Amino acid sequence: MRKKQSAEKVAKRPDKSTSVKLDTGPLATSIGFALRMASFATTQRFHEAMRAFDLRPAQFGTLVLIAANPGVRQRDLSEALRIEKANFAGLLDNLERRNLVERRSEPEDRRRYAIHLTRDGQGLLRRACRAHDRMEAGFQKLLPARATKQFLANLARITVE
Numbered sequence: 001m002r003k004k005q006s007a008e009k010v011a012k013r014p015d016k017s018t019s020v021k022l023d024t025g026p027l028a029t030s031i032g033f034a035l036r037m038a039s040f041a042t043t044q045r046f047h048e049a050m051r052a053f054d055l056r057p058a059q060f061g062t063l064v065l066i067a068a069n070p071g072v073r074q075r076d077l078s079e080a081l082r083i084e085k086a087n088f089a090g091l092l093d094n095l096e097r098r099n100l101v102e103r104r105s106e107p108e109d110r111r112r113y114a115i116h117l118t119r120d121g122q123g124l125l126r127r128a129c130r131a132h133d134r135m136e137a138g139f140q141k142l143l144p145a146r147a148t149k150q151f152l153a154n155l156a157r158i159t160v161e
Contacts, residue, residue, distance in 0.1 A: 035158075042139070049135040053128045058083060058091055060132070063117065063125045066101060071114035074103070100124060 027033040046057055055063070061081050066072060078088035092115070095101045100121035103113035117125065140148055 031158075045135055045138070046132075049131045050128060053124055053131070055124075055128055059095060060128060062091060062095065063100065063121060063128070066115050066117050067122070067125055070116055071104075074113060074115060077115065095121070 024033075043057065046060075050056070050060060053060075058081060062077060065077055065080060069076075074088065074092060075085065077092075078085050081088070083091065092101065092103075096103065098120075099118050102116050102118050104116060106112045106114050143151060
C-alpha cells in the first residue's frame with residue numbers, strides 16, 4: 001500500500017519546467033542549506049549510478065573501506081562511517097547474505113571478527129567503482145582541479161567539527 005501511495009504522490013508533482021521559482025530568503029546564504037541541496041543532488045546521482053549493483057551509499061562505503069582495510073573490525077568500520085553499531089550490524093548482515101563480505105573470527109580473540117570481501121564482493125565492488133568513478137568525473141567537470149581540491153578541504157573542515 002505504501003508504494004502505491006508514494007507513486008501517486010510522485011505522479012502529482014508539478015513538472016519541473018512549470019514550477020515556480022521561490023525566493024529562498026536567508027537560505028540563499030546558508031552554508032547548511034547549500035550543503036543539504038548539494039547532498040540531495042549527489043545522493044540522487046549516486047543512487048542512479050549504483051542501481052545496477054543494488055548498493056546504497058553506506059553499503060558502498062563499507063565495501064570500499066573493507067577493500068582498503070582487509071580484516072578490519074566491525075566496530076572500526078561503523079565508527080569510520082559514523083553509523084550506530086546496531087544499525088551497522090544489520091547493514092553488514094545484509095552484505096553477508098548477499099555473499100559480498102564474510103566475518104572471520106580473529107585467532108587472538110574469537111569474540112571479535114575480521115571483515116573481508118568475498119570474491120563476489122571484490123567483483124561487484126570493481127564494477128561499482130567504475131560506475132562511481134564515472135559519476136565523480138561528472139562532478140569534477142563542474143569545478144577546476146584546484147577548486148575541487150579546495151572544496152574537499154573545506155568540507156573536511158566542516159566534517160571534523
